[in-house]
Amino acid sequence: GAGVSQSPSNKVTEKGKDVELRCDPISGHTALYWYRQSLGQGLEFLIYFQGNSAPDKSGLPSDRFSAERTGGSVSTLTIQRTQQEDSAVYLCASRGQGEETQYFGPGTRLLVL
Amino acid sequence: GENVEQHPSTLSVQEGDSAVIKCTYSDSASNYFPWYKQELGKRPQLIIDIRSNVGEKKDQRIAVTLNKTAKHFSLHITETQPEDSAVYFCAASRLGSARQLTFGSGTQLTVLP
Secondary structure, eight states, X not given: OOOOEEEOSEEEEOTTOOEEEEEEOOTTOOEEEEEEEOXXXXXXXXXXXXXXXXXXXXXXXXXXXXXXXXXXXXXEEEEOSOOGGGXXXXXXXXXXXXXXXXXXXXXXXXXXX | OOOEEEEOSEEEEXXXXXXXXXXXXXXXXXXXXXXXXXXXXXXXXXXXXEETTOSEEEETTEEEEEETTTTEEEEEEOSOOGGGOEEEEEEEBOTTSOOOOEEOOOEEEEEEO
8 A cells, every 4th residue: 555655855945934744644544753854863753643642742842843633644744934953854654553663754855045 | 761872873894794783772661673774865664673572583684682681782684785785773662652763873884795
């Protein structure tokens, strides 16, 4: 079946603008994660959604970052008033109920000028 | 929170030789340890994982060992091939919780023909 998809694949924006990044998880997966990967670095956890439970936002670096998941499927990560240090690859992953493996999307490469 | 250290950051081996990548973790409650391979410009993909109730797991040329006492786990790749060249990430999480992965900083493996 289809894997995790993300859009856009690349996004260039100006400092101070808002951006929205989209994630379509694998159909039926109840858990969804957002990670950030800065150049040459590991993946940094941002936020986690599980079913209808309140999201775990403990990894969000500032209040400029927010995310929502509508209908338990598609998720949107929003970054307000972007800064140059927000430039990174934003990866989404989903996991099925009772499974351990997280399946990653291809990521959105964000460049803030 | 959990902290995962990964070494080395870069590793070059001759084709056919073995490669070993090592990780340590700080949270004794972590009990799930996946390894991801990320080729340039591609998404991270799970190559092998291990739970804390076993000490070793093998899948063809890839093996992972876990020492719970030392809070240390390693990836072993035997008979390396050029297509093994990629960045490898170790990670740790707790089964049964939110299971967000804490990643190491990655190892760039280059297999020289």
